Amino acid sequence: MINLANAHRSIRSFTDQDIDAALLNDLLFTGLRSSSSGNMQTWSVIVTRDEANKRKLYELHLEQTMVLEAPVVLTFCADLFRMREWIRVNKAKQSFDDLLGFLTGTVDAAIAAQTISLAAESVGLGICYMGTTWWAADEIIEFLDLPQGVFPVTSLVVGYPAEDPALRDRLPLELMVHQERYQRLSDEEIRDSHAEREQKAWARYNAMESVRQRLAEAGIRHVTDYYTSKFKYSKELHLRVSKMLIETLQAQGLWL
Ligand SMILES: Cc1cc2nc3c(=O)[nH]c(=O)nc-3n(C[C@H](O)[C@H](O)[C@H](O)COP(=O)(O)O)c2cc1C
Known part of the structure; x- marks a missing residue:
């Protein structure tokens, strides 16, 4: 198992x-x-x-x-x-x-x-x-x-x-597991623990010609910019879907 x-x-x-x-x-x-x-x-x-x-x-x-x-x-x-x-x-x-x-x-x-x-x-x-x-x-x-x-x-x-x-990368387990109380990370710890993920993702995107072009055209220089861009999970998308979900939950009788 x-x-x-x-x-x-x-x-x-x-x-x-x-x-x-x-x-x-x-x-x-x-x-x-x-x-x-x-x-x-x-x-x-x-x-x-x-x-x-x-x-x-x-x-x-x-x-x-x-x-x-x-x-x-x-x-x-x-x-x-x-x-x-x-x-x-x-x-x-x-x-x-x-x-x-x-x-x-x-x-x-x-x-x-x-x-x-x-x-x-x-x-x-x-x-x-x-x-x-x-x-x-x-x-x-x-x-x-x-x-x-x-x-x-x-x-x-x-x-x-x-x-x-291939197996996809994962953040280290220590980031998910907190002993007794939630452990906040310093900026340096955030950077260090995400570095491998950033490098691998960037290499993967750039290996795909269509994505590489898209990144260049949109001036995207970092993986986090990509994640919050219109190509992935932008704030605009989140707002639009969140509003629709609330309205649909109300219509389905699952809100208040
Ligand atoms: C709730 C959820 C939604 C997901 N939605 C999509 C999706 O719409 N399209 C897709 O290609 N992968 C989707 N995935 C797969 C994730 O991208 C994938 O689990 C993640 O990149 C890790 O890769 P792995 O499952 O191969 O380890 C989803 C995964 C979860 C858990």
């Missing part, structure tokens, strides 16, 4: 080989055994295999080609609808139509997604998460016909790898 987790790489290119229905069912079944808040299992997953539906998801996920290549796309959702229906049919006092309900479902969905990811990797499949799920949450809700109380949290492409990428 430790070796499997330590060998993880996201896979973005897949062979034509389909995933056997019984195998996919076994993988999804591992998600059922995941821990969940109060054992309420406030998550659902939409399985997309149909080519036309995958094409629509490809459009919604910023045309990431892995959506077309992968035989299976899984959209994990926070699901408070089922819980609320159970409460309704039993005429109990209604709840879960709020931010806490949404966050509960979000954590449950993410845990199930990661359990299924590891199970998939254990049988030689490759996976990649898609953060674009948040960016197009309103349109994904419409396309997948998600009822009130259901919200897409993350998506996975799953398939047999057609690439064998």
Whole structure:
């Protein structure tokens, strides 16, 4: 298990080989055994295999080609609808139509997604998460016909790898792990601990001609400039998506 987790790489290119229905069912079944808040299992997953539906998801996920290549796309959702229906049919006092309900479902969905990811990797499949799920949450809700109380949290492409990428760099564990109290880093410690990442990322970007040109044209001189530029995670993008998320959470009955 430790070796499997330590060998993880996201896979973005897949062979034509389909995933056997019984195998996919076994993988999804591992998600059922995941821990969940109060054992309420406030998550659902939409399985997309149909080519036309995958094409629509490809459009919604910023045309990431892995959506077309992968035989299976899984959209994990926070699901408070089922819980609320159970409460309704039993005429109990209604709840879960709020931010806490949404966050509960979000954590449950993410845990199930990661359990299924590891199970998939254990049988030689490759996976990649898609953060674009948040960016197009309103349109994904419409396309997948998600009822009130259901919200897409993350998506996975799953398939047999057609690439064998190197392990990506990681920040040192000491940055994530704090003993007893949060340890703030000095400017020098921030610089030193991120130096290797900066060098590797810069070399990777410059090795791709299209990215290298983009960086030069936009006058981007450092990896952090790139991360906050219009090409990655700009403040404008964050504001726009954050506003849409709040409005969509309200519309789905998951705010206040
Ligand atoms: C929540 C989440 C969203 C992600 N979204 C995307 C995405 O939209 N497109 C993509 O190519 N990779 C995406 N990734 C994959 C990350 O880029 C990847 O995990 C990271 O670069 C580390 O690489 P590794 O998984 O190969 O170790 C996402 C990962 C997570 C956990």
